[in-house]
Amino acid sequence: AQSVTQLDSHVSVSEGTPVLLRCNYSSSYSPSLFWYVQHPNKGLQLLLKYTSAATLVKGINGFEAEFKKSETSFHLTKPSAHMSDAAEYFCVVSDRRGSTLGRLYFGRGTQLTVWP
């Protein structure tokens, strides 16, 4: 069974400081993992995607995530936060087997606040 745990429901950082959003997953198979971002009153936008080609995945807007199988983690980072990064972030694992190919399982989200 697939599941995702986002370890922080809220993260606050100052503009220009690093961002770390933590995610642990559970999967019976080699997972596909994603990070999505949701700005207020908007749909979800794909930030980055891991599919085993490389453990360090670079995404849009300067975000990246590192897949660590031994820790079952897929933490999202950014070296320097910008005000426009304030949003809700979702860690997602995908089920690619059987009749449920492509189904996504979402974490509960981490609200990122960026202070000026």
Add this chain to the structure above:
Amino acid sequence: NAGVTQTPKFRVLKTGQSMTLLCAQDMNHEYMYWYRQDPGMGLRLIHYSVGEGTTAKGEVPDGYNVSRLKKQNFLLGLESAAPSQTSVYFCASSHRTGRRESDNQPQHFGDGTRLSIL
């Protein structure tokens, strides 16, 4: 580029009323999905479709029905709305996903429909 378009964007219903939410995508995606988003719950899958004329239940299908008569459209119906169905509903679509990890296609989301049931 329209992508995934949901209509309506907002709606208020009374308990017991029915309504249909429409999702349209112009990316020729095979797969389409309906989710609901509730505070602190992330997104939960209601129903999905892997092709025209086929639908399947997700995690929380009760009280909803869907239809996929055309490849580009995916309709979500509430036959008798209940206050517990107050939520934000998102439609998504993706290309066909295969068994290889590299085949896993990201989903593209609409901007949501905010539905309140009084």
